[in-house]
Amino acid sequence: MPKGQGYGACQTKRWLILLLLLLWLGPPVAPGMEDAAFPHLGESSQPLPRDCPPRCSCPRVDTVDCDGLDLQVFPxxxxxxxxxLSLQNNQLQELPYNELSRLSGLRTLNLHNNLISSEGLPDEAFESLTQLQHIYVAHNKLSVAPQFLPHSLRVADLAANQVTEIFPLTFGEKPALRSVYLHNNQLSNGGLPLDAFRGSEAIATLSLSSNRLSYLPPSLPASLERLHLQNNLISKVPRGALSRQTQLRELYLQHNRLTDSGLDTTTFSKLCSLEYLDLSHNQLEEVPAGLPRTLAVLHLGRNRIRRVEGARLQGAQGLRYLLLQHNKLGGTGLPPGALQSLQRLHTLHLYGNGLERVPLALPRRLRALVLPYNQVAALGARDLASTRGLTELNLAYNCLASARVHRRAFRPLRALRSLDLAGNQLTQLPARLPSSLHALRLQRNQLRVLEPEPLAGLDQLQELSLAHNRLRVGDIGPGTWHELQALKVLDLSHNELSFVPPDLPEALEELHLQGNRIGYVGPEAFASTPRLRALFLRANRLHMMSIAPEALLGLPHLRVVDTTGNPEQVLVRLPPTAPRQPRAGGP
Structure with a gap:
């Protein structure tokens, strides 16, 4: 046999053998499907389903995810x-009864953010869903709630619809139901039956906020822990409406129409677990009576309270946060000792009232006293003596003048870390400031001079704001910055500085000099601040060559230089080690 013929015959035989082998093994596996076609032996996860609706994903045999596909028809x-089953963020208008009812094993149904109306959500479909635990139909177009939801339900979210009515078996007779969300609907008291939650004594969270309720609904579940009723039209809490809710910890009633006559001494007295009560943005003229001793946070801001009677607070001995901002407390609105029974009080917010002095005889454990936007015009030597443990004191935007701030006014506050005196009428820094200060804010005063003495001993100060005053470089005494060894942020913006003040603190990282009269930055301007990271020089009088080439070269950490709003675009030469970022500049 010729050599070529023998070679061809051998090749033919090999191809025949390979073909027979492939036929015996079956068709080749497509790339990426090896694990699906041949699952690993001993693998514990469920096998992937063979069938999955078009464009949806089915990560497990029991899960179908069709989120955000703009579906208009049930898959x-x-x-x-x-x-x-998740069908959220689509364009569905209805659910076909025959398709939904056959999914009898369904536990989670997510229909959030579709166009489903009440007519498109058949009640009969839920009768066969005996295993359903979570249903999410928020952000649809329901006008009434489903008349029947499964007995097995645990979480029901019908928020942000147009629901005007619910029915006894919508949420009733559901022993496992824990959370019901009905906020942002159009429910009035007439649309909420008396037996709406009968037989559902495990509900812990109920949200009825942003509806049209005019009084607090009666017959609420005794198991409630969180009750949201804010943003309604509630003017009255009927007597006994909260008598069974002994597990309630959070009650939100802000942004309603509550008046003193809409509450009585028993309204809150039975709530023996209550910790948070928000009554802000109502029409109350007095602090409510009968507050429970468990209460930790009481929010009464934006009411019409003119006077705080100590007797109204005696029961709330566990109170830690009392918020009374934006009421009508005048000169006698908070009598001395009115809060003395609140021995655990941590934070007191009183801003936006008409107080003429710091309240006297405040609880000794008070840590934060917030009093901006009042009429406080003087600080005596003993005004803060009862609150030696304060760590935060905010007296911004009052009427304080230097002549009426006693030299020893701040001396008792040895733990003070933050002092805000912005927006007053101070012409000089207060004396004997606590050495514990970390932040001192004096912007928007009338400071004309800075001397070393008031800043002496402030070796922990990290932030100092002197913006919007009348400071000139010549008014800053020699050695003023000497003891501020921890200062990282210094704001001297919007003053009358004509050049960068010398001998700034070595630890400085952020320097605000915008809105001054600086026309030139010399080569030694930042010689004392090698750690500077951010420099703000916008809205000064700088021109293209106003910053000396050497001025910034000794600042290896400098990352931001802002020179916008000057007469010309300013040439900025960043240090060689700094990353090359776009330089802020321009007229």
Whole structure:
């Protein structure tokens, strides 16, 4: 046999053998499907489903995810084994009864953010969903709630619809139900039956906020822990409406129409677990009576309270946060000792009232006293003596003048870390400031001079704001910055500085000099601040060559130089080690 013929015959035989082998093994596996076609032996995860609706994902045999596909029709080919079905963020207007009812094993149904109306959500469909635990139909177009939801339900979210009515078996007779969300609907008291939650004594969270309720609904579940009723039209809490809610910890009633006559001494007295009560943005003229001793936070801001009677607070001995901002407390609105029974009080907010002095005889454990936007015009030597443990004192935007701030006014506050005196009428720094200060804010006063003495001993100060005053470089005494060894942020913006003040603190990282009269930055301007990271020089009088080439070269950490709003675009030469970022500049 010729050599070529023998070679061809051998090749033919090899191809025949390979073909027979492939036929015996079956068709080749597509790339990326090896694990699906041949699952690993001993693998514990559930196998992927063979059928999945078009464009949806089915990560497990019991899960179908069709989120955000702009679907207008309920997808077909959903396997009966599905337990978790998500159809949120689509364009569905209705759910077909026959498709939904056959998914009897469904546990989670997510229909959030569709166009489903009450007519498109058949009640009969839920009768076969005996395993359903979570239903999410928020942000749809429901006008009434489903008349029947499964007995097995645990979480029901019908928020942000147009619901005007719910029915006894919508949420009633659900022993496992824990959370109900009905906020942002159009529910009035007439649309909420008396037996709406009968037989559902495990509900812990109920949200009825942003509806049209005119009084607090009666017959609420005794199991409630969180009750949201804010943004309604509630003017009255009927007597006994909260008598059974002994587990309630949070009650939100802000932004309603509550008046003193809409509450009585028993309204809150039975709430023996209550910790948070928000009554802000109502029409109350007095602090409510009968507050429980468990209460930790009481929010009464934006009411019409003119006077705080100590007797109204005696029961709330566990109170830690009392918020009374934006009321009508005048010169006698908070009598001395009115809060003395609140021995655990940590924070007191009183801003936006008409107080003429710091309240006397405040609780000794007070840590934060917030009093901006009042009429406080003087600070005596003993005004703060009862609150030696303060760590935060805010007296911004009052009427304080230097002549009426006693030299020893701040001396008792040895733990003070933050002092805000912005927006007053101070012409000089207060004396004997606590050495514990970390932040001192004196912007928007009338400071004309800075001397070393008031800043002596402030070796922990990290932030100092002197913006919007009348300071000139010549008015800053020699050695003023000497003891501020920890200062990282210094704000001297919007003063009358004509050049960068010398001998700034070595630890400085952020320097605000915008809005001054600086026309030139010399080569030694930042010689004392090698750690500077951010420099703000916008809205001064700088021109293209106003910053000496050497001025910034000794600042290896400098990352931001802002020179916008000057007469010309300013040439900025960053240090060689600094990353090359766009330089702020321009007229």
């Amino acid at each position: 077909d080919n959903i396997t009966r084994a599905t337990q978790h």
